[in-house]
Amino acid sequence: MDRCILGIETSCDETAVAVINASRVTNLLSSQIDLHKPYGGIVPELACRRHIEAIGPLLNELLRRAGCALTQLDAVAVTVGPGLIGALLVGVSFAKSLSYALHIPLLAIHHLEGHISSVFLEQEDISFPAIALVVSGGHTNLYKMPKRGEYYLLGKTLDDAAGEALDKGARLLGYEYPGGPVIDRLAKQGNPIYPFTIPHRAGGLNFSFSGVKTALRQMLQQENIKKDLPSFHADIAASYQKAIIESLVLKSLLALRQNNANSMILVGGVAANSLLRRRMQEEGERAGFSVYMPSPHYCTDNAAMIAMAGLSHLERGVFAPLDISPHPALELASFS
């Protein structure tokens, strides 16, 4: 049966809403409709106030674009953690109000379950067991999924997330936030000629990206490095990015083999990185695994992924009570 699900995501910077109506996805971010003011970074208090200002108009615009009335909604799904508590509270309170007023189920979604679900927006038949790598500015987690909706944490970063390492690498080269896409773009024009070891290679399924960041900083301080060469930034970006991406691919393959998995699921903001997409596809398929990843616009934070996770909760009858509280430090494994 076709359901109409509303998704709401307010865990950090972005206010996001989406509707999945009979498999058609309408997805909207506050940064798309000019409510975003230029504050540079994000002050938690300010983020909270901005979520409050944005969420009502954003929902109206979403329903207009989706051609869907409020009364047609069958359920409302919302991110309950992890994230900034003030920001989460806005989305959760809004979702509870809709659930209560419209007499529709409330579905509580973990932010990382949302990211993993982003792959199901475009892929229906994924063969389980699967390994999911959630890789972004804030997270680098490997999960085993015996089936849809079941998650076991296999490994995570012990210090910096991969996306943070890419961003700070760009900053060390003199580029502004967000630096991940800058490294990706520069690296395409360069060659990986500088020696960076693959981070935490012997560390099993855990990651560590703090050391490679320090290695880059120390390399830039060396006097014999030819910083004046026109290709210097491109070459060093290519070398640095390669080390980080190879670590992600290597450990994903190890997890696939150790767990006799059939499929690899790659999600999160860094899943938009072109080298990671290509290398994961190449190496995964060469080793006989199916590799799935969402389109780049579903990799960064969005609410379509929350609605998609909600659809799965609805089908499995996993409902949240109206007195549920958001939690800033929620673990996915214990939550599901």
Next chain:
Amino acid sequence: MHNLKDRTTPCPSLTQEGGEGATLLLDDAQSTFLLGKQVGMSAAGGEVIGLIGPLGAGKTIFVQGLAEGLGITNGPIVSPTFVIMNLYQGRLPLCHIDLYRFDAPLETIGLDEYLNWNGVTAIEWADKTMIKEMGMIVEILDAGENKRRITIR
């Protein structure tokens, strides 16, 4: 950075350099970790610690030591640059904040509940805020190779 806790040699002692604060010369990342651990072990709750220093100086390593000293059980302590704030449980709770993505200077960080509570709060990139609650400032500077010059005031 994962074998830090295995080392047992104590921190170098504090050497006074001028009238303001105390300055230490540390040989490696392990020493930064151990210094954080000592601060954590002596914490009684309510401490707000500001950390200052360039990218890769070892601010997060100091907080990892701090967490070890606080007996944090739900680690590892990871960088909160993108998520802004992480909470941990231990002998005392730890709130780990990172202001890296903010544009300086901030009159408020909008996380006031963690500036006056029973836990310990560590704020990286503390030079980006003007809040008065920070009772201790730890500044970590490069001193060549892996060495660090740390000033506590």
